[in-house]
Amino acid sequence: MRPESRPVDVQVDTYRRGSARTRVTRVTTGADTGRSFVLVAGIGVASTYFEFLAPLLAEEGEVYALDLPGFGGVPASGEHPTAEFFADQVEGILDHYGLTDPVLIGHSMGTQVVTEVLARRHGLSHAVLVSPVVDESEANAPLQAVRFVQSTVRESVHIALLAVSAYLLCGFLYFFETLPHMLRYRISERIALGRATVLLVRGEFDRPSPRRLHSRLVARAHAARRWEIEGAAHCVVNSHAVGVARLTMRHVRDELAPKGRMQADDAVVPPAAHADVRMVLGAMASRAAEWISAARKDEYGVERAKARHARVLWDAYRPSR
Numbered sequence: 001m002r003p004e005s006r007p008v009d010v011q012v013d014t015y016r017r018g019s020a021r022t023r024v025t026r027v028t029t030g031a032d033t034g035r036s037f038v039l040v041a042g043i044g045v046a047s048t049y050f051e052f053l054a055p056l057l058a059e060e061g062e063v064y065a066l067d068l069p070g071f072g073g074v075p076a077s078g079e080h081p082t083a084e085f086f087a088d089q090v091e092g093i094l095d096h097y098g099l100t101d102p103v104l105i106g107h108s109m110g111t112q113v114v115t116e117v118l119a120r121r122h123g124l125s126h127a128v129l130v131s132p133v134v135d136e137s138e139a140n141a142p143l144q145a146v147r148f149v150q151s152t153v154r155e156s157v158h159i160a161l162l163a164v165s166a167y168l169l170c171g172f173l174y175f176f177e178t179l180p181h182m183l184r185y186r187i188s189e190r191i192a193l194g195r196a197t198v199l200l201v202r203g204e205f206d207r208p209s210p211r212r213l214h215s216r217l218v219a220r221a222h223a224a225r226r227w228e229i230e231g232a233a234h235c236v237v238n239s240h241a242v243g244v245a246r247l248t249m250r251h252v253r254d255e256l257a258p259k260g261r262m263q264a265d266d267a268v269v270p271p272a273a274h275a276d277v278r279m280v281l282g283a284m285a286s287r288a289a290e291w292i293s294a295a296r297k298d299e300y301g302v303e304r305a306k307a308r309h310a311r312v313l314w315d316a317y318r319p320s321r
Contacts, residue, residue: 042108046072073294203232243267
């Protein structure tokens with residue numbers, strides 16, 4: 001974060017489209033660049049995966065981090081949870097907030113949702129697909145389970161706790177209802193329909209998102225760049241959020257080479273500059289409060305907890321003055 005960082009502001013809204021609801025966490029720092037970012041998480045998980053990335057991007061413009069229907073404690077809508085259905089919700093949010101050319105950033109299954117939006121909206125100029133799935137040659141549940149386990153052993157305990165809490169909120173029934181749709185989606189075919197310049201990012205040990213899939217996507221996209229981050233696995237969007245943010249900003253400024261590899265030291269989230277026991281306990285308490293509120297369907301409680309968690313992290317990671 002740069003020395004001129006501003007205080008972070010967090011607002012949580014609920015967008016309704018028919019029977020579907022999407023929770024929208026808006027993160028701003030007062031930056032007036034005219035640029036905005038829309039963040040879409042993967043299967044079963046929530047916008048909490050962007051806890052480090054969202055404030056970094058908020059220094060460049062307003063951030064909209066989404067909890068799609070059925071995820072993050074948001075009720076399922078009763079509709080089939082396909083990439084097309086979720087793309088409908090994202091498009092509705094773009095229209096609702098008047099976002100004409102935001103940078104769409106998807107992670108894991110969220111890349112399918114972003115790809116579907118790009119196929120429909122040719123006015124979007126830049127997008128970022130982090131750890132895109134699924135490789136068509138491995139589009140079956142048992143093999144994908146193996147690939148996720150292979151990647152998970154490279155993740156931190158923090159990531160594991162985020163994932164477990166998110167899956168519990170999602171519920172295993174809805175997760176397994178969504179999974180077949182994710183496996184059937186042909187991202188390599190749909191990406192050819194978009195007109196945005198796409199940045200593909202993967203971690204070095206990201207087994208669900210192999211290099212061969214990235215090669216296929218680059219070959220079929222209208223315009224694409226591909227980068228890899230050393231030492232990262234599938235949840236690179238959280239563990240190496242600094243690198244993802246840096247690559248994203250260089251991408252949207254068209255300053256990024258077509259292909260490259262970022263060292264881990266330039267990408268990992270560094271130790272908090274202002275951490276102490278109070279900060280750690282505050283972060284844990286706010287995250288627990290968010291989870292409990294989401295489980296109780298208490299949207300006001302979720303909003304307060306998300307805002308408190310963002311401010312705790314901001315205070316801990318703010319630059320020294």
